[in-house]
Amino acid sequence: MITISCASPKGGVGKTTVATIIATTLAMQEKPRTPKVRVIDADPSANLTRWAAERENKGRAALFDVVSGVVAETIVDQIDAIEEEDETDFLIIDLEGTAGEIVGYAIGRSDLVVIPMSSSSMDARQAAKASQLVKRMAKTFKIDLPYVFAFCRTNSAIMTKEHKTIVSQLRTHNEPVLEVELKERSAYRAIFTEGATVPELEENKSGSIGKAQDNAVAFTQAIIDYLVASRTIEEAA
Ligand SMILES: Nc1ncnc2c1ncn2[C@@H]1O[C@H](COP(=O)(O)OP(=O)(O)O)[C@@H](O)[C@H]1O
């Protein structure tokens, strides 16, 4: 089982959106086979749980189980129980926007921590706090904990000067940045109103649903590629 957590102490950076995009994209993948996905909603505001409930309301088929109401005292047992069942290929964990105890436990059990951030320097500082927490956990437990920054809600037409500066600062400090950004697209908001996946949304004249879906697939693939690459480096070390 591969466990991917979405973490950042800042709210509103795109953790839940990223977790939902990764989980739905993987669960809809057809080749070479459809992986079994599960989700842990470890945020008391329960937005991913609401997405799944809205899905059910609208009569759409469930793509995966969402485990809700998870607390710090039980999260590790819940992750381990899912792993022991030996049925799940990908466990996606959506975390609350704090640096609370539960975040540390989830990170400690993750194969990859995705840190969503927007291209503002205020967000960059908060994102750095998330990566520092991952590094402290890795050091404390003497384990390898790969993480990657993922830019979210970036402008699909232009790359702002602020964005370029933040990316180059991260690269200068050898911080890992995901090659593909999740662009700002209304489709990524609409999925929550509709309890839908991106391809289930109704296409409009501008074809923006198709573009959002292509971006979602490329983004998810970049995460999987990053994970595979980080494992290869770890094995070679
Ligand atoms: N790529 C995106 N395009 C458009 N809207 C987005 C995107 N990412 C996030 N949002 C919107 O921004 C807000 C915060 O995103 P969310 O995923 O809930 O962040 P977090 O989980 O970090 O608090 C939500 O209203 C969400 O719909």
Ligand SMILES: [Mg+2]
């Ligand atoms: Mg959230």
